[in-house]
Amino acid sequence: MLSSVRPLLSLHSVPSSLFSCLLVASYARFVHTNDKHMGSLLSTPHQKEETHWHPDRVLHAVKSPGEDNFGIIILNRPITMNATILTNLWKKAKIRCTVDKGTDRWISYLSENKLNPAHFKPDIVTGDFDSINQDSIAKFETLGSEIVFTPEQTFTDFQKAVNEIGRRVKVDYIIAVAESNGRLDHSLSNINTLYMCKRLPIYMMSEKSMCWVLRASGGNHIIHLNNEFTTGKKVVGLIPVGSPVHNTYTTGLKWNLKNQMLSFGGLLSSSNTYEDEDAQSVSVRMSAGDLLWIMQTPSKE
Numbered sequence: 122m123l124s125s126v127r128p129l130l131s132l133h134s135v136p137s138s139l140f141s142c143l144l145v146a147s148y149a150r151f152v153h154t155n156d157k158h159m160g161s162l163l164s165t166p167h168q169k170e171e172t173h174w175h176p177d178r179v180l181h182a183v184k185s186p187g188e189d190n191f192g193i194i195i196l197n198r199p200i201t202m203n204a205t206i207l208t209n210l211w212k213k214a215k216i217r218c219t220v221d222k223g224t225d226r227w228i229s230y231l232s233e234n235k236l237n238p239a240h241f242k243p244d245i246v247t248g249d250f251d252s253i254n255q256d257s258i259a260k261f262e263t264l265g266s267e268i269v270f271t272p273e274q275t276f277t278d279f280q281k282a283v284n285e286i287g288r289r290v291k292v293d294y295i296i297a298v299a300e301s302n303g304r305l306d307h308s309l310s311n312i313n314t315l316y317m318c319k320r321l322p323i324y325m326m327s328e329k330s331m332c333w334v335l336r337a338s339g340g341n342h343i344i345h346l347n348n349e350f351t352t353g354k355k356v357v358g359l360i361p362v363g364s365p366v367h368n369t370y371t372t373g374l375k376w377n378l379k380n381q382m383l384s385f386g387g388l389l390s391s392s393n394t395y396e397d398e399d400a401q402s403v404s405v406r407m408s409a410g411d412l413l414w415i416m417q418t419p420s421k422e
Contacts, residue, residue: 172339176331177347179296179324180206180418182213192216192292194282195243196299197223197252198307200230201328207298208234211241216290220282221248224257242266247285248278279314283323294322301327316362316411332415334362335405342405344414346373351395355417359383359390359405366410373403383412 177183182191193214200207211217219227224246231238242264249272250258262268271281283295297315301308315323315334324333335342357374365384371377375394383389395403405412 168338169340171341171343172335174333174342174344174414176324176344176416176418177349179294180326180331182210190215190290190292192218192286192290192295194279194286194295194297195219195223195227196279196297196307196311197221197226198299198304199302200226200298201300202298202326203328204230204234204236208236208241210296214296215292216245216286217243218245218247218282218286219243219261220246220278221250222252222254224248224261225254228257228260239264245269245282245285245289247271247282249274277310277314279311280317283314283318283321287321292321294324297323297325299325299327312362312413315413326418329420330415330417332413335407335412335414337366337407337409337411340406342414344403344405344416346395346400346402348398349419350416351398351400354394354398356415357393357395357403357417358413358415359393360413360415361385361389362411362413364410366407366412368408369405369412370407371403371405373400383410 179191191214193210193216195218197220224243227241227243228238230236231241238260242261243266245267246253246258246261247269250270258268269285271278271285273281276284279297286292286295297311299307299311311325312332315325315332319336322333324331359369359371359378361383365382365387367382369378369381369383371390373396374390375396376390377396378390381388405414
């Protein structure tokens with residue numbers, strides 16, 4: 122649905138699991154780019170004519186040609202994702218990282234689901250370690266995880282984790298696991314990281330939603346769908362990040378955009394959905410700016 126002035130992005134009509142994705146951060150921290158790898162992640166990508174997205178393959182870790190490698194990051198938020206889905210992602214990831222107190226949460230999640238930490242140890246544990254239980258560090262260090270202390274305060278722990286992954290392996294994208302659960306500042310900061318990492322797609326995933334950034338430099342964005350994603354009038358949103366988004370066109374949505382500008386203080390596309398439950402794709406293009414694409418994911422018990 123399109124809105125010019127809708128209170129708090131019409132969050133009353135959006136499932137709470139989407140809240141973490143319906144937030145847009147300003148440039149909350151000044152980020153130095155003297156680190157060569159981080160600087161390359163933040164640089165502007167080359168213009169493309171078309172970009173294809175396959176959220177079903179991402180959710181289920183199904184390999185596709187040219188995108189065989191991904192990393193996974195567990196952030197410091199409660200973990201409520203379906204254990205079958207999350208452990209499948211964990212096992213298939215090329216590199217696995219837990220961030221600061223997210224390490225404690227991962228240990229608790231494994232215990233709740235009766236999973237052996239020795240079989241689900243992170244490759245690296247990162248952070249400034251201001252909130253992590255020291256026993257968690259010792260536990261995974263004993264199991265062979267690399268412990269990486271990252272005290273630099275001009276980056277967030279999330280940004281530093283992305284950087285540490287990039288130092289070690291080449292991945293095609295990263296999945297970051299993060300619920301909102303009451304921490305607006307964390308949600309804003311996490312979306313800011315998605316926005317800032319311009320050359321590496323990062324999917325932020327929670328129990329019932331996922332989101333990532335569509336950039337004008339990506340040309341015409343084609344988001345491929347199947348019935349798993351479209352049945353039940355699942356909610357989608359297009360939220361501008363960083364700056365106004367100009368000349369936005371969409372197809373495949375119930376309320377399509379037609380040469381419109383999206384901005385805070387102006388038009389937003391929240392509480393949108395697909396044109397029908399048999400929709401095969403959605404297309405999005407814009408002449409300038411970046412959009413956060415938000416979509417509900419299938420619920421599995």
